[in-house]
Amino acid sequence: MEDINLLELKEEESAESKATLKNVDSKLDQSVDSEICEVIKTTVQEDGTEIATKIKHFSHEHDLKLTNEVPNNKICDGCVRAILTPSFYNCVDYSFFLHISCTILPKIKQHPLTLTYSKRSKFRCDACYKSCNGFSYHCQRCDFDLNVHCSLTSNTLTHACHEYRLYLSITNHAHKCSICGTERYQVFRCTTCDSVLDFKCATLPQTTWYYQHEHPFTLCYTPEDDSNECYCNICEEERDPKHEHPKQWF
Template sequence: MRERNGDSTFQPQSPPDPSRRELKAAVKCSGCELSISSTPFYGCTEKCFFFIHKSCAEMPRELDEVHIFHPIPTHHLTLLPRPPLNLPTFKCYACKKTRRGFTYHCPTCEVSLCVNCILLVPFDDYDDYRQILLPTHEHPFILCTKDKKFDISCIGCDHPIEEESLYLCPLCLLFYHESCADPPLQINHPFHSQHPLTLLYHPPPPDFEVFSFRCKACGLHGCGRSYNCTKCNFDIHVRCSQLVPTVKADLHKHPLCFLQSLL
């Protein structure tokens, strides 16, 4: 990103009027590739259709500190405004997504990280990570926070991670919701009061199958972990097990449970 007389060459835009809301929602940031939405942004005055979040435009040219996805003190990640090697796209080392926007790149290791993954950082200092050890994995999971939308799914429940915090294994690039990382091995749940439910890991299904189980709470399929009753062939997502008990209402013949969203 060029500068002129010490100032950014990006020109701030005035807030759009209501008639332009749909257009603005469709406009993507050239840095992180997320919607411009209602956040402050810059735009090119020459009608190049170049827009960038103010926060993306102000990102550092080089990371001075070691990043969790590239913990080599002698290697610095440098911000590139386009994919390296003059390619049209690059594959982010962390989220494995194909990107077209800005990248933090290490030329020595040929590692490229998208802006969204760069903004995923541990809660605590580098030497004092908040971490947990899980019996099913050989490496610790580190509690992290994120500032951008993180386009990745939890390996525990197979749902997108939308919360600000998550657990990460930086060596294996595995991600958990904070609530899914270390659930109890057995629970009693009002959705299935007949028997205790046991935490069960569903291995990846064969190529000809898409899912391993269907959650009896939300009705969606899954292929990660579930709470299971083998006697009744009952499965429920780990996250769905945290739903409040059902209520009986006159407006419907079946019990109802409260949902914030369809997960």
């Protein structure tokens, strides 16, 4: 069996099939309703824009209020990534936070996958294979899960670490990720060169927080000097930049 490129499969579909899939996907992705997020209170800004200042979200038992403060090491309970913008929703009684974008995720995505929430029990994302909590798109029949970031990743990828476009491929043999060296069957491949990215590396956040440091960190692809050596500022030991810091990065 030859390698399968998802884009090539799409090109082989008839125009009628494409239109049908697009229509179904559009309807499913727009199926956000009060079961996911209910607007309780709104306000009109000076420019006439109406914004929701209080909402009820299915993932939390209390109302969430819009906050316009500068975040400090706050993590979104939905996508479990750092909140870096001054506007987000939070619960005033409990330490619960959501990106604005995470409150408007679609309830259902094509497969079908349903948006679920799990704060304490973890799940394994079937795209990046990482252990996750927070929001997931879940298929109960297949026992299949995608975290938020993998669910939003398209079949074509333009990434800062590579000059050419990468294409999602499902292959019959494992490919080694050019960044971390992990071998996966579902990867992003470059048709110009042999570069490969797995889902884990493709969906790394460009900016994140570290709980012992006051400023955000930016994802880099080369050492700051010409030594090709990377040292951890916490343990002061040399580190392989391809390896993630265990459980301490948000």
